[in-house]
Amino acid sequence: MNESEIIHNALEEDLGASWKDVSVEALGSVGDNSSTSKVIVKEAGIVCGLWLIDEVIKKVMMVCGKGEFSHLFSVECYFSDGEFVEPGSVIAEIDCPVGIILSAERTILNFLQRLSGIATLTKKFVVAVSHTKCKILDTRKTAPGLRCLDKLATKFGGALNHRFGLYDMVMLKDNHIKAMDGNIKKAVEQTRMIVGPTKKIEVETSTFEEVKAAVGSGADMVMLDNMSIELMKKCVAWVKGRVPLEASGGINLENAGKVADTGVDYISVGEITHSPKALDISLKIVS
C-alpha cells in the first residue's frame, strides 16, 4: 500500500461502505460554507504528518463529490515535518468547506497524532545516543498496514530505516541457520548463491563465537541480539569495524546510552513504532 491507498482505507472505514457522514448530511447546503480551522499541538514534541493534511482533505472532497468547492480549500503549514514544537503551537491553518473539514478532522488527527508520537519517541532515543556515533534504527514492529508511514516518522525523528520487509534484505536468524545445518559460513554462502549479489545479508548472533563466524562468513552486517554490555564491548573490539554491528533486544530509553557506549554502529528499537504515545493534537474550527 502506498500513501494514497492508506488514506483511502482510513477514510473508507470512517465514512463507511457508501462514503457518507450522516452528521454533515444534517447540515444540508450549509456544509458547503467556507471555514477556517487551526491545528494545535498541545504538548511538546516532534511534529510529523503535515503533508497528509492536504491529501486527506482532497480525497474527502473528491469522494464526497465536492470538487467544485476546491477554490475554498487551502492549507498553510507553520512548521515542517521533523521540527520540534512547543505546547500550544498552531502548526497548520486550513481553509475548507465546513462539511469537509468536519468529515476529515478525525482522520487527519489520527494520522498526525500517531506519526508525531513516533517521531517524538524516536527523537528521545536519538538524543540518548547522540554523544556517540551510534545511529538508531527502526524495526518491522509497525502497526499492520502503516509500515511506510511509521518508517517515515522514525526518519523524521532522526533514525535510519532498517529493512522495509522480508523482501529487501536477508536476515539469517538462529532458526534459518539451524535449518541450513547450523553452519553460519555455509548458510551465508548458500544464501548469496540464491538471492544474488544485490541484497545485503545480516546474521543474528548471540555469542562471541557466532559473531566471529558471522564476520568470517562474508555477511554484510551482524546483529548482536540481547547481549550484555560486556559481551557487546568484546565483540566491537574484535570486529574492529570490518562489518557494521547492530545491537538489538530489550533496549529502552534508560539503557540506550550505555549500549551506544559499547561502540556498536546501530541500535534497533521496536518500541518507537509498536508503543508510541500519541502526541496530543487537536483541530479547532475558528470561523
Add this chain to the structure above:
Amino acid sequence: MNESEIIHNALEEDLGASWKDVSVEALGSVGDNSSTSKVIVKEAGIVCGLWLIDEVIKKVMMVCGKGEFSHLFSVECYFSDGEFVEPGSVIAEIDCPVGIILSAERTILNFLQRLSGIATLTKKFVVAVSHTKCKILDTRKTAPGLRCLDKLATKFGGALNHRFGLYDMVMLKDNHIKAMDGNIKKAVEQTRMIVGPTKKIEVETSTFEEVKAAVGSGADMVMLDNMSIELMKKCVAWVKGRVPLEASGGINLENAGKVADTGVDYISVGEITHSPKALDISLKIVS
C-alpha cells in the same frame, strides 16, 4: 476493509510487491520441513487476536504457493481472546512448514501485540469504574486502517463500542450546531428529518444549559465534554436517566473512577486505542 483485507495488506507490505521472503528463499526446499512453534506472552495482560494466527498463516501459505503443505499446518490455542494471562504463558502452539512460520511470525506478533495491548489497557479502565454501573466506550481514535480490529480489542477488554464511523450515528458537535444557527432543538429536529428514524443522534454539550437543551431536543444520547466533576453531577441529577449521558475528554486511569462516581452512564476513552503499549509477546520455534 474487513479482516481479510487488513491481513492481506499487512502481509503485502512485509513481503513486498512480488510477495517474497528472501531469507526463506535462501533455505531452499528445507523451508518446506515441518516445525513447531510456541507463542509466549511475557508480561501479564489480556490476550487478544488469537483467531488471526490461523488466518495469517493460511494467507501466507496461499500467496507463497504452499497450499499442498496444508497437512503440516495446525494451530492450537490455550487461551481465549479476552482472557487474562500470566507472564510466561504459552498461549498457542503452531505446527507449520518452517519457511511459512518464519514469513508469518512478525505479522502475527504485530497483530497480537497491538490488540492485546489495547485489550489490556481497556481492562484497566473497566476495572477502574467497576464499582459503578458506568461502562467504558471506545472512540474513533484508532490506528488508520485498523478500526474494526481495534474496536474488537476494546470489546474483548470489556468496553462497549461507540459508533464505528461517521456513517452509523449522528454526533452533533458545537460546530455542527453553530452551522445550524446555534439552536440545539432545531438542529436535532432538522437532523431527524434528513437522516430518518433509524440513526441515533447524540449531542455534544459543555454547559448545563446545553445539556438541558439537548435533553429537550429529542436527542438519543448526550455527551458531557470536558466537564468538571461537579458539573457532571449536576447534569446527572437533572437528567434523571431520561437519556444516556457520556462523559468525554481528558479522562485517564487516575480520574476515571471519580468520573464514574458522578453517575454518568458511559465514559469514552481515546487513549485505549490511540496510545496502547504493545503487550510483550514472542514466538519461539521449538522444533
Add this chain to the structure above:
Amino acid sequence: MNESEIIHNALEEDLGASWKDVSVEALGSVGDNSSTSKVIVKEAGIVCGLWLIDEVIKKVMMVCGKGEFSHLFSVECYFSDGEFVEPGSVIAEIDCPVGIILSAERTILNFLQRLSGIATLTKKFVVAVSHTKCKILDTRKTAPGLRCLDKLATKFGGALNHRFGLYDMVMLKDNHIKAMDGNIKKAVEQTRMIVGPTKKIEVETSTFEEVKAAVGSGADMVMLDNMSIELMKKCVAWVKGRVPLEASGGINLENAGKVADTGVDYISVGEITHSPKALDISLKIVS
C-alpha cells in the same frame, strides 16, 4: 461501493475489459469533434440522477485517454434532482466530443431512467399519505450494487431512508428473537449489551402482545408486520407515541393512504426500489 466505483463498474461492463467502443473507433479522429446533445424526458415524472451526467462523461474521457479535450466538455442542467418534469422537457444539455457522448449515452440513460423511475414511484406513495403526518421509508430491497443510489432516489422522491444495511441499525425479527429464547425484553437487553448504546434497535411484531412486549423492552422503534388496519389502529392507540411505529408488508399505492390513516409514523415500501418502472428518457445529439 461509492458512486465513483458504481460508475466505474457500469462503464467497464459496457466498454469491456480493454475499455473500447468499437463503433466509436470506426469514426477515427472525427470522434474528437465537438457536439451538443439534449437529454429529454418523454413522460411526466420526478427527475433524478442529473449530477451523474458530469461524472459519467468525465470518467469516459479519462479512461479513453481524451483528457485533452476537456475544453469541449460542459453540462448544463435545466432542472434539479427531485423536481417534477412535464413530458418533452429538456432536462440537460451536454457539450462534448461526439465520440465521448456516443460511448457514455447508454450508461447515462441507464442511471437516469432507473433513478427517476424510483423517485417518481416514491413520490406517488408520498402523495398517497400526504394527508397524514406519516412518512414513507425505503427498504433494503434494492438492486444489488446500487443501494446508495437507489436510496438517494427515494429521498429525492420524498421518502426518508430506513437503515442502509445490516451494520447501522439492529432489526430483531421473529427468528432473532426465537434464537434468543423468544423473550423480546431479554432479547433487546442482550442486544444493547452487545452492540453498545449507539445503534438503534427495532423489533418486528405481528401481534398486539408482541407490540406491548416490544414497547416495554426499551426498543427504539417497532415494526408492525403485515397487520390488519384494525390491529394497527389498536396498536397505535395503545402505544400513544412512546416509540415510533413502522407499518410494513403488502402495502401498495391503493392501500397506503388507509394504512397511514391508522396513525402509524412510518410506512416502508419495498416496491419503490425493487420494481420501479424506468422513466422514459432519451438523449439526442443535435449538432
Add this chain to the structure above:
Amino acid sequence: MNESEIIHNALEEDLGASWKDVSVEALGSVGDNSSTSKVIVKEAGIVCGLWLIDEVIKKVMMVCGKGEFSHLFSVECYFSDGEFVEPGSVIAEIDCPVGIILSAERTILNFLQRLSGIATLTKKFVVAVSHTKCKILDTRKTAPGLRCLDKLATKFGGALNHRFGLYDMVMLKDNHIKAMDGNIKKAVEQTRMIVGPTKKIEVETSTFEEVKAAVGSGADMVMLDNMSIELMKKCVAWVKGRVPLEASGGINLENAGKVADTGVDYISVGEITHSPKALDISLKIVS
C-alpha cells in the same frame, strides 16, 4: 465485473465497510446453530438465479469467518433456472448456521426477485411471438453493474442476447454515420478496415432507402428503428433474408406479435431489463 465480484459488492453494501451484521452479533454464539430455510415463490413466474444461493452463502460464511461451520451448510434446489413455477412453490431448501442465513437472506432474495422478474417478463414476450420464427433479443438497458446477470436472466426467459457492450459488436447509428459523411456504404467499409474482420457490424435505419443502402453496404445485420408495421413489411419483402433484420423501438407486449408477423428475424425489447417487476419470493426459516 464477474458474478463473484457482483456478489461481493452486494454483500459489502449490506454488511458495510467492516462487514458486520449487528443484529446477528446480538445473537452471540447462538448464531452458529444449525437451521433449515425454505425459499418460496408466491406468484407464478419463471424462476432464475437459483445457482447464486450457494455462492452468496459461501461468501457470507467466508467473510464472517465461519468457514469451520461449512458442514452445517447445504442447498437443495427443487426447480431449475428457467422453469415455470406455480404460486406457493418451494424452490429451494437451505441448511445453514442461523446467523449466516439471517445475514444472507436479503441479498439472496434481491438477486432472485430481480432475475426471476426479468425471466418472467421475457417469457411473456417470447410467448407473444411464438407463432412466428422471430426471436426476442435483450438490449444494453440493464441495471448498472448487473449486465451479465440481467442478460443471463433474459436467456433463461427464452430470449437471445444482443451485444454485451460497446466492445463486442459495432452498431452504426445515425450519429455515427452522420459523423462519417452520411454515406452508409462508406461508413461500413471504413469500419471494417478499422475494426477488422472479427466483429459484426449492424446498421440502424429508419427509412426504406437506408435499409437498401445498409443491405448493400456489407453490414452483417440491419436494425429497423421505430418503423411502422407497413414499412417493416416492405423492408422484409425487399431484403429477402439476405441479412438479418431486427425491429426495435416502442415494442411492448401488446404489439410484439404484430411486429413479429412482419417477418423480421429479431425484436429487441428494453423493457425486459429496465422495468421488470420483481417476482414475489420469500425465505422462511422453518427450524
Add this chain to the structure above:
Amino acid sequence: MNESEIIHNALEEDLGASWKDVSVEALGSVGDNSSTSKVIVKEAGIVCGLWLIDEVIKKVMMVCGKGEFSHLFSVECYFSDGEFVEPGSVIAEIDCPVGIILSAERTILNFLQRLSGIATLTKKFVVAVSHTKCKILDTRKTAPGLRCLDKLATKFGGALNHRFGLYDMVMLKDNHIKAMDGNIKKAVEQTRMIVGPTKKIEVETSTFEEVKAAVGSGADMVMLDNMSIELMKKCVAWVKGRVPLEASGGINLENAGKVADTGVDYISVGEITHSPKALDISLKIVS
C-alpha cells in the same frame, strides 16, 4: 485491464509495495530540480507507445506526491505512433523534475521497446504481403496482461486485429466440433442458437472437405490451419469469396508472401506478439 491499470502495475512492480525509488531518495531535494531528456531510437523501425510517456510520468508524479511540480513537466513528441524512424532519431523530448524521470525511465523504455518491436516486426509481414490484397491479423499469443497494448502495436504496424479474447467472437476448433458430434453444420447452428446473432463464428479447418462443410454451415469466416500452398489455392478457388478465409499456422517472413499469393483474405501471425525483438531505444538526460 485498461492502459491506466497496466501502467499502474508496471510502476508498482518497479517501485515496490511502498512505491519508493531509493536511488532518487538519496538525491534529497535535488530530485525536484528541472531536467530535459531525449528519447532516442538507435535502430531503424516503427515507433509505437509514444502516448504512454505522458501517462507514465503523470502517474509517477502522482504516486510520488510530486503533483506540485507539474509546471516542470511537458513532453514533446517528434514522431507519431506507427511512423518509421531512422537510427539515431530523437523521438521525444521530456521536461520533468530529475527525480521523476529517473524513476520513470525504465518503465517508459520497457513499454516503448516492446511495442515498437511489435510494430516493427508486424510491418515486415505487412510489407511481405503488400503485393496482394491479403491483410495481416494478430492473434491471442500476447504477453500475459499486455493484450490491449500488444494489439494496439500490431495495428500501428499495419495489421488488423483478430478477436480480443474468448468473449467477442466464436472460434470452433476441431475439439469444439468433435465435442458437438463432429458435424460442422450442426455445430455452427447450435452455436448460433446459443450465442445469438451478434457474434461472428469462425470455423477452423484442415482439409478441403472441412472447408466445404464450413462454408455451407453459415460460418462467418473460415480458418485454413496449417494447409499446404496447393490446398489453400484449391480452397480459395472453391470458396470464391463467399466467406473470408484466414491462413494460419507456421507462417513466417519467408513464406508469408507465397501464402498471400494463394488468394486468402487474411494471414494470422503469432510471432509478431509472442517473439518480437525489442527495438533499441534509450533515454538521455541532457540537462
Add this chain to the structure above:
Amino acid sequence: MNESEIIHNALEEDLGASWKDVSVEALGSVGDNSSTSKVIVKEAGIVCGLWLIDEVIKKVMMVCGKGEFSHLFSVECYFSDGEFVEPGSVIAEIDCPVGIILSAERTILNFLQRLSGIATLTKKFVVAVSHTKCKILDTRKTAPGLRCLDKLATKFGGALNHRFGLYDMVMLKDNHIKAMDGNIKKAVEQTRMIVGPTKKIEVETSTFEEVKAAVGSGADMVMLDNMSIELMKKCVAWVKGRVPLEASGGINLENAGKVADTGVDYISVGEITHSPKALDISLKIVS
C-alpha cells in the same frame, strides 16, 4: 502483483469483463465432460512455468463456477522447471473438463512459451561464460507487469537476479552522481546516510578513474558500463576483488565469453528478458 494477480489479469483480458468464453458456451453441458490433454514442446530448450498450469486451470474453474467438477481435474508434470527438453517431449498431461481446458489453453501456453523462451536464452548465456566463475545477471528490462515471473525464469535458466526494482537496492548512475555535485565518494556517503545500512549501493562507471573513485567510496558493487575488453581487464586487475564488478551494456551471445574472460564477477544481460523468442509449445486434447 503476485503470481495469483498476474494469472487473474491474464485470464480477465482473455475472458473479458464478464468472464465468458462464447465458443465453450456453444458446447452446452458437453463442456463439462472429462478430457485428457498433453502439453508438448516442439523444439529443444529449457522448460519453465510448469507450476502455473495448475494455478491457471484452478482459477478458470473457479471463475467459471465449475468448482464441483474439481474431481475431474489433475495435472501430471513429466519434467521440472529448469530442465532441458528434447523436441517432441510431452512435458505435462492434464485431466480436466473439456470446456475448462479449451478456455485455459491459450493462457497456459502464453505463460509457458514466454518463460521457457527466457530460460532457454538465459541458459545459452550461462553456457557461454561457464568456463569462468562469472555469473549472468538479469535486469529490469522485463515485460511490464511480468517482472516477478520473468525473473523466476532467468533463475531457472541459471542466472542470478539483479535488483527487483527501484526499491531494493541503490544504483547511482551518472545522472544521480551529477545531481549530487559529481563527487562519487560524497554521493555514496550521502546515500548511505539517507537509505540506511540495509540497502546495497552500486555505482555505475564508464572510466578507470570512476572505478577507482567508486571502489574508494564504500560502494558495495561497481558496474562497468559499456567498457572495452581492455578497460575491463585493467579495472579487474586494479580492483583485485575488493568489490564485485558487473559488466553491462551491449553484451550478446557472441561476446559474452570474452567479457567473462576479463575476470568480472557478473555480466548483466537485458536481452534475456526484453527479446526472448517464445519456445514452441502446444497443447493437444487427446481424449
